[in-house]
Amino acid sequence: MITLRLNGRALSFPDGITVAVALLQSGQLTFRTSVSGEPRSAVCGMGVCFECRVTIDGKPHSRSCQTLIREGMEIRA
Amino acid sequence: MIVVVGAGPAGIAAALRAQECGARVTVIDDNPSPGGQIWRGESTNTWVERFRNSGIPILAGTRVIAADAAAHTLLLETDENSREIRYEKLILATGSRELFLPFPGWTLPGVFGAGGLQALAKSGLPVSGKRVVIGGTGPLLLAVGAYLRQHGAEVKLIAEQANIQSLAGFAPELLRHPRKVWQGASLQWAIAGVPYRTGCWVESAEGRGRVERVTIRSGRDGFPTSSSWTEDCDYAAIGYGLVPNRELEWSLGENPPDVYIARTGEMEFSFVEGEIAGLTAAGYAERAVLLHPKREKAGAFAAALDTTFTLREELKHLPAPETFVCRCEDVTCERLRPFDSFRAAKLHTRCGMGPCQGRVCEPAASFLFGWPAASDEGRSPRPPVFPARIESLLPVTKG
Numbered sequence A: 001m002i003t004l005r006l007n008g009r010a011l012s013f014p015d016g017i018t019v020a021v022a023l024l025q026s027g028q029l030t031f032r033t034s035v036s037g038e039p040r041s042a043v044c045g046m047g048v049c050f051e052c053r054v055t056i057d058g059k060p061h062s063r064s065c066q067t068l069i070r071e072g073m074e075i076r077a
Numbered sequence B: 001m002i003v004v005v006g007a008g009p010a011g012i013a014a015a016l017r018a019q020e021c022g023a024r025v026t027v028i029d030d031n032p033s034p035g036g037q038i039w040r041g042e043s044t045n046t047w048v049e050r051f052r053n054s055g056i057p058i059l060a061g062t063r064v065i066a067a068d069a070a071a072h073t074l075l076l077e078t079d080e081n082s083r084e085i086r087y088e089k090l091i092l093a094t095g096s097r098e099l100f101l102p103f104p105g106w107t108l109p110g111v112f113g114a115g116g117l118q119a120l121a122k123s124g125l126p127v128s129g130k131r132v133v134i135g136g137t138g139p140l141l142l143a144v145g146a147y148l149r150q151h152g153a154e155v156k157l158i159a160e161q162a163n164i165q166s167l168a169g170f171a172p173e174l175l176r177h178p179r180k181v182w183q184g185a186s187l188q189w190a191i192a193g194v195p196y197r198t199g200c201w202v203e204s205a206e207g208r209g210r211v212e213r214v215t216i217r218s219g220r221d222g223f224p225t226s227s228s229w230t231e232d233c234d235y236a237a238i239g240y241g242l243v244p245n246r247e248l249e250w251s252l253g254e255n256p257p258d259v260y261i262a263r264t265g266e267m268e269f270s271f272v273e274g275e276i277a278g279l280t281a282a283g284y285a286e287r288a289v290l291l292h293p294k295r296e297k298a299g300a301f302a303a304a305l306d307t308t309f310t311l312r313e314e315l316k317h318l319p320a321p322e323t324f325v326c327r328c329e330d331v332t333c334e335r336l337r338p339f340d341s342f343r344a345a346k347l348h349t350r351c352g353m354g355p356c357q358g359r360v361c362e363p364a365a366s367f368l369f370g371w372p373a374a375s376d377e378g379r380s381p382r383p384p385v386f387p388a389r390i391e392s393l394l395p396v397t398k399g
């Protein structure tokens, strides 16, 4: 298991999953807010649509579907 | 050194074939692990295993964001850093993405691509007990339906937009190529009991803050009247076929030297295209020729798929005037309609200027408004082909 922090909350997930999957597993379907204020979630699951952008370890606009979770990772979405 | 971009079936085949010929090979892929769209997360696949055991270095989680044909260099970016790599020969095996068509509610959380939801499930998303409506077109819908069902989802409906007549034409093709009924679609049993309806499509998605139900419209296969109904669901998985990723190829300009393209299609076609590219790049073109019949056969099947799953006209009228077509910049359908090309629309609205760089909205808008396809516009996108961090671009702008 891997423990990371999602919006400040410590959560554990099985190794080998992506950040997008961790978010969805935790029950969070909304990943970001669009330029007009709509809630958005992952769409393509393969790195193309950029709808799954979150802040990972302080780096904004990281594609959560292309990033594997790591111990101690800090995610803001 | 031969550099292969893409570690799907085509890239893996290209790399293994080139190595067999004694070439030094490196593979680059955006995904955290090799396998591409189809073998994603399948550690047990024999080809992925052979690739892993081959000792061929793979730069995973690495994307090629720009290419320079004259200098024979690629600019690579990972989450941590960026660097340049030189190639003697370059093989592009960049695969395809899904075509997403806009409809009211398509931006609601919980509306995924068809392959999109499958990809997330393959990366570990539990779907057990989830009510899913699958829609769009093509054999991928069946593969997705089977996959989700095997993982415990309640697949409420597969809404295939093609009508029954054209699918009837597809059946003999399937019989002629029995083994390759699209990987995962030799699945009559796997989806037994899942309603598979032809000639219908998801017309809208509704819900508060997330999808709760979708409305399906049935074109009644050749009948003038149509009907609609709603289905409650937790997820909708909707994709209208595949669009090849050709941005990197275009960025290299016309006939770049020492570049070999593995075209993509269904798995067997992609694989043999990769083999041919790998052998040719390694200097064994005469061995590659022996694979041409195999490619022709696979290509005929791919062509049959295309005609069977031609998109119907009604889909062009799916978006409402206020429906966003460009999801990055939230540009509506009515703002785009006056333009006659993607390029013009891009100049006057912010359509295609967001981080996806038009990968989602360009093919969608071209279909909706009948704009010329990007490749026909003689477009050669400037680097970068993926949005890059400023610091990654410095070496390029410097040179």
Ligand SMILES: Cc1cc2nc3c(=O)[nH]c(=O)nc-3n(C[C@H](O)[C@H](O)[C@H](O)COP(=O)(O)OP(=O)(O)OC[C@H]3O[C@@H](n4cnc5c(N)ncnc54)[C@H](O)[C@@H]3O)c2cc1C
Pocket: A046, B005, B006, B007, B008, B009, B010, B011, B028, B029, B030, B031, B035, B036, B037, B038, B039, B062, B063, B064, B065, B093, B094, B095, B096, B097, B098, B114, B115, B116, B118, B119, B140, B143, B144, B182, B183, B184, B242, B245, B248, B263, B264, B265, B266, B267, B268, B270, B271, B385
């Ligand atoms: C979402 C989706 C699901 C699919 N599911 C199925 C299925 O279940 N069954 C089936 O038969 N077919 C499926 N297909 C069709 C599938 O594309 C082919 O069967 C097969 O995967 C094609 O192989 P390929 O090697 O040509 O491309 P891909 O498998 O797409 O591999 C291309 C690889 O290149 C990488 N890449 C692209 N551009 C760059 C870049 N600039 N930098 C770094 N890496 C890059 C991609 O990340 C990808 O890993 C699916 C397609 C999609 C889009």
Ligand code: FES
Pocket: A041, A042, A043, A044, A045, A046, A047, A048, A049, A050, A051, A052, A053, A063, A064, A065, A066
């Ligand atoms: S879900 Fe599309 S880029 Fe991550």
